[in-house]
Amino acid sequence: MDKKNFIKTMRSWENGSITRRDFLGKTGLGLAMAVVAANTPGLLTGKAYAAEGSNIGDRLALATWPNYHSQENFDAFAKATGARVQMNVFGSNEEMLAKLQAGGSGWDVFVPTNYTISTYVQLGLIEPLDLSRIPNFDPKAFEERFMAQGTVDGKVYAVPKNWGTTGIVYDASRVKGSPDSWKQFWDLTLTSASGRTIVHDYQLTAIGNALKYYGYSFNSLDPKELAEAEKLLIQAKPHLFAINSDIQPSLRNGDAWMAMAWTGDASQLHRDNPDMTFVLGREGGEIWSDFFAIPKSAEHKDAAYAFINYLLDPPHNKLEVLSHGYPSGDKRVDALLSKEMLDDPIMYPAAERLSPLEFGAAATLTSPARAELMARFKAA
Numbered sequence: 001m002d003k004k005n006f007i008k009t010m011r012s013w014e015n016g017s018i019t020r021r022d023f024l025g026k027t028g029l030g031l032a033m034a035v036v037a038a039n040t041p042g043l044l045t046g047k048a049y050a051a052e053g054s055n056i057g058d059r060l061a062l063a064t065w066p067n068y069h070s071q072e073n074f075d076a077f078a079k080a081t082g083a084r085v086q087m088n089v090f091g092s093n094e095e096m097l098a099k100l101q102a103g104g105s106g107w108d109v110f111v112p113t114n115y116t117i118s119t120y121v122q123l124g125l126i127e128p129l130d131l132s133r134i135p136n137f138d139p140k141a142f143e144e145r146f147m148a149q150g151t152v153d154g155k156v157y158a159v160p161k162n163w164g165t166t167g168i169v170y171d172a173s174r175v176k177g178s179p180d181s182w183k184q185f186w187d188l189t190l191t192s193a194s195g196r197t198i199v200h201d202y203q204l205t206a207i208g209n210a211l212k213y214y215g216y217s218f219n220s221l222d223p224k225e226l227a228e229a230e231k232l233l234i235q236a237k238p239h240l241f242a243i244n245s246d247i248q249p250s251l252r253n254g255d256a257w258m259a260m261a262w263t264g265d266a267s268q269l270h271r272d273n274p275d276m277t278f279v280l281g282r283e284g285g286e287i288w289s290d291f292f293a294i295p296k297s298a299e300h301k302d303a304a305y306a307f308i309n310y311l312l313d314p315p316h317n318k319l320e321v322l323s324h325g326y327p328s329g330d331k332r333v334d335a336l337l338s339k340e341m342l343d344d345p346i347m348y349p350a351a352e353r354l355s356p357l358e359f360g361a362a363a364t365l366t367s368p369a370r371a372e373l374m375a376r377f378k379a380a
Contacts, residue, residue: 056083056302063088063096063110065290066246067268068162070323077310083303091245092202093365100125100295107295108304111161114149114289115204115360121152126293128155133305136312138332145359146289146329158291159308162326164263165349165357166205166286169247173275174257182212182281186232188258194239198250198259201243203374204360205260205286206233212283219361226369233377243378251276267325267346278346284356289329 060083074085088107090096093116099105101123112120120126131137137159139147150158168185172178175193179185189197200206208218210229220226241256247265250256252272261269266278292308294301310316314332321328321337327347328334334342342348364370 056081056306057300058082059084059086060300060303060307061086061088061106061108062307063090063099063105063107065090065111065262067248067265068111068324068326070319072323073311073316073319076316077307080310081303081306083300083306085307089246091200092204094203094371097365100297103297105295105297106299108298108300109307110293110295111290112158112293113360114146114291115362116365117149117158117291117293118152118362119365120293121157125296126157127296128157129159129294130305131156131159134159134309134312136309136314138330141331142329149289149359150291150293158293159312160329161290161292161311162264162320162324163287163289163329164326165280165354166200166209166260166262166288167266167278167280168258169251169261169266169269169276169278170258171251171254171273171275172277174254178277179258180279180282182209182283182285185258185260185281186210186213186236189236189239193258196241196255196257197236197239198242198244198247198256199233199236199240200245200247200260201378202245203370204364206243206377207370207373208360208364209260209281209285212281212285215283218284218286218358219364221363221367221369223369226373230373230377233373234380237377237380262326263347264324264326267344270346271325280349280353280357282356284358287354287357287359289359 062085064087066089069087078084090099093113096110096112097116097119100107100110100120117126142160146163147160150156150160168179168182170179174196175188177184177188179188207226207229210232211218211220211225213232214225214228216222216225216229242250244250247256247259247261248269251259251269261278266276269276270278292311294304298304311320312330314330314336317328317330317333318336321333325347
């Protein structure tokens with residue numbers, strides 16, 4: 001092979017269009033390595049050997065949420081298969097949808113929330129999964145409510161990753177009054193927590209939790225109710241520290257005192273600082289489940305299936321839960337967790353606190369009224 005073709009082949013490997021095995025075979029480097037290995041016992045162990053043996057490629061692009069995975073698992077997956085995980089972090093389902101619709105995302109796996117999956121199916125952005133390639137997924141291990149929306153018209157398009165809630169996290173050493181409602185959240189934002197509150201950069205929760213101030217449905221599309229929510233959001237805007245779904249850095253360094261929070265963010269914050277307190281709004285709010293899905297455009301589908309199957313293995317999934325603090329919803333994983341964790345009210349709230357919560361509705365994802373409201377709020 002001449003220099004020009006060697007460089008062209010190497011570029012194809014670097015951008016993921018051919019596997020490492022193909023690269024080594026086409027360039028002759030594989031033969032050279034085999035000759036050296038025959039005279040150097042133990043050379044082809046570890047990552048390089050695993051990469052050639054698995055033949056799934058050397059990379060996997062993952063689109064996911066902040067603070068949502070175990071790096072230990074990523075490192076072990078790379079060591080076992082040779083495929084490195086390249087992570088893209090997003091703060092809303094609207095961002096994920098827009099990126100996939102635009103094309104060229106480069107994602108092999110992404111993590112959509114329950115209410116979005118039917119839209120991805122309708123738009124032809126995902127295909128049914130081949131469950132024979134995910135033997136670690138056992139539907140009998142999951143509650144139906146955390147699994148159902150991954151199935152559309154009898155076909156499974158996504159498998160469960162985690163479930164959780166959206167509530168309020170606050171630093172009890174700074175925020176007084178023990179807030180436990182969305183009314184208190186917004187009232188404190190306008191008064192004693194002014195300049196110290198974070199609202200999600202995510203229309204479902206930002207608008208939904210403003211609607212709860214008035215006792216309306218988290219998923220409301222009613223023009224009058226949305227107008228009242230917008231008035232509250234615009235009023236609160238000058239009093240916010242930030243509009244950001246990645247809340248942890250600012251709460252950890254003390255710049256922010258209170259925020260909208262997902263289960264795992266609250267778990268991680270409380271684990272490191274017991275003053276970080278998590279509550280669900282008495283009026284209700286959101287309960288959700290996230291899934292693993294593979295875009296129709298994925299370039300490394302073998303790696304995608306291997307990755308999902310790896311993380312759904314109960315011992316590996318246990319490491320995920322220990323890292324991010326979200327319940328997996330998998331009974332096999334729960335059986336591996338300590339009683340202390342299973343009794344944690346942040347991860348597993350009492351049934352009476354869960355009962356008023358709502359799953360997100362598909363109509364909110366593509367609602368022009370809610371999208372325009374969110375844009376005006378951010379621009380105010």
